[in-house]
Amino acid sequence: MLIVYNAIFAISLILFLPFILIKSLTDKRLRYRIIDRFWPKTIKKEDYILFHVSSFGEAKTILNIKDYFEKSLNRDIVFSVFTDTAHKFLNKEHAVLSPIDLYPLYFKMFRHPPKMALFFETEIWPSYIHFLKKRGVKLVLINARMSRSTYKTFKRFRFLFGTAIRQFDLVMAKSVTDSKKFKQFNPNTIVCGNIKQFKERRTAKSNTKSQFLIDSDKPILVLASFHIEEFDLAVRITSALSDVFFIVIAPRHLEDVQDLERELKKRGIDFTKRTAKQKPKDVLILDSMGELEDVYSISKACIIGGSFNEKLKGHNPIEPLVYNNFTICGPYMESFEEELNQLKALKLIEQVSSLDEILRALRKPRDVDASPYFKNLEYILNCYIINTKNILTKN
Incomplete structure (x- = not known):
């Protein structure tokens, strides 16, 4: 059967190779x-x-x-x-x-x-x-x-x-x-x-905020790993809460950043991209790799992307909790179903299904201490x- 699999794979590759090469140009x-x-x-x-x-x-x-x-x-x-x-x-x-x-x-x-x-x-x-x-x-x-x-x-x-x-x-x-x-x-x-x-908690750097050129006294809210299907929701959250939080939006895929920019501009929301190396006012797009955990170390709250569209299956809610972020996720968390139930039972995460529920939860984000949970995971x-x-x- 492996021979058949390889034969079909090879034939399909030959047929689609011109398309692959053309697609790779863009x-x-x-x-x-x-x-x-x-x-x-x-x-x-x-x-x-x-x-x-x-x-x-x-x-x-x-x-x-x-x-x-x-x-x-x-x-x-x-x-x-x-x-x-x-x-x-x-x-x-x-x-x-x-x-x-x-x-x-x-x-x-x-x-x-x-x-x-x-x-x-x-x-x-x-x-x-x-x-x-x-x-x-x-x-x-x-x-x-x-x-x-x-x-x-x-x-x-x-x-x-x-x-x-x-x-x-x-x-x-x-x-x-x-x-x-x-x-x-x-x-x-x-x-x-x-x-x-x-997950081992990194020691937060004393200059992490200045590393991101953040000069705001507002607590930081992270919209983490949001997919293109969720950008409209991300923009509505940002529009409603930018007076309360300094907001960091981290797209799941960097090639979708331009789509996020367009959605923000439609709503008249000012933003700064991380790669611009400029001081952000209220909204920062994290269009860089490997820096999300640094943001978690200085943020107050986090919304987990990949969980607000039925085509998606959720993302890992553990990293923000390592840094005691008040963490929210949407209704679609199939990939982390058992972990989610455990975290909900310990009141370490809130699962919501609408924008109103998100806003209600974030108007008064509660303090979270997840350290006992992580001590038991070795x-x-x-x-x-x-x-x-x-x-x-x-x-």
């Missing part, structure tokens, strides 16, 4: 190191552990725990990443851009296969997984999650994805719900919890590390 993300997608860089390192992630957020999570894994497994980590943003973020690390999922390309990528490969969350690439398994590499899926739509897809194409999932020596799921789905494909599945919940990291080490040393 799409920076698609154009980013496009040659590497078809002729990947070779990993020259030996005796290493491979971490494969997709997005910028996943890369941040793995980098946060990288040192723990390296120390425990006594080997260097090499990153394989799928998106341009993740690759740019990890450019100071050992990181390669993963190719399109054609089996022959991995011969070029791996001069020396890793001792173990850890795939993150939903990164199920049949050719990639089978290539490594064929070479005796220990395979682990960490923080495994499976949405309802993905579950339906995997069941429908069980002959392909089910076979790939069975190749993992161990699947460590982020929740009981996810583990039940994965167990239907691989009985070697356990629950460790959401590794994204494990067991999650330990679960991942101990079980990974057991697989590595298992004959």
Whole structure:
């Protein structure tokens, strides 16, 4: 079946290649190191552990725990990443851009296969997984999650994805719900919890506000990871609350910044872009990478994007809570359903469904102390590390 998959993939690629090349002329993300997608860089390192992630957020999570894994497994980590943003973020690390999922390309990528490969969350690439398994590499899926739509897809194409999932020596799921789905494909599945919940708080820099040229005494509200489908809501929130808060809007995708600018201008809202390096008055667009956590360290409240449109599934609410932000999310948080229920029970997050509810909550944002919650999360990291080490040393 893998041969059929690769044949269909190759034929589809040939048919769509002209479109891809034309599209890449105007799409920076698609154009980013496009040659590497078809002729990947070779990993020259030996005796290493491979971490494969997709997005910028996943890369941040793995980098946060990288040192723990390296120390425990006594080997260097090499990153394989799928998106341009993740690759740019990890450019100071050992990181390669993963190719399109054609089996022959991995011969070029791996001069020396890793001792173990850890795939993150939903990164199920049949050719990639089978290539490594064929070479005796220990395979682990960490923080495994499976949405309802993905579950339906995997069941429908069980002959392909089910076979790939069975190749993992161990699947460590982020929740009981996810583990039940994965167990239907691989009985070697356990629950460790959401590794994204494990987060060490950075010491806030004394000059963080001046770093962003913020000269306002108003508390800071962050609209974090808002998608283009949510820009209208972001603008309405900004229009209603800019007299109360200094507002930072962080678009999920930087290529959508121009659309956000247009929406703000329609409402007559003055704003400054972070990359302009100018002192903002009331609204700052965070059109830069890797600075959102710094903003959380000085903000009072946060609204989680990706949760106000039924096409989306929410984003991680943990990072703002590390810094005791009063945190709000929308009704669509499927990717973090169990974590959300836990946080709501502890009164650490509020879930709303309308602009009126957002405004009502933010007129008097309450103080939040999430430190007891985070002190109890070390067991999650330990679960991942101990079980990974057991697989590595298992004959």
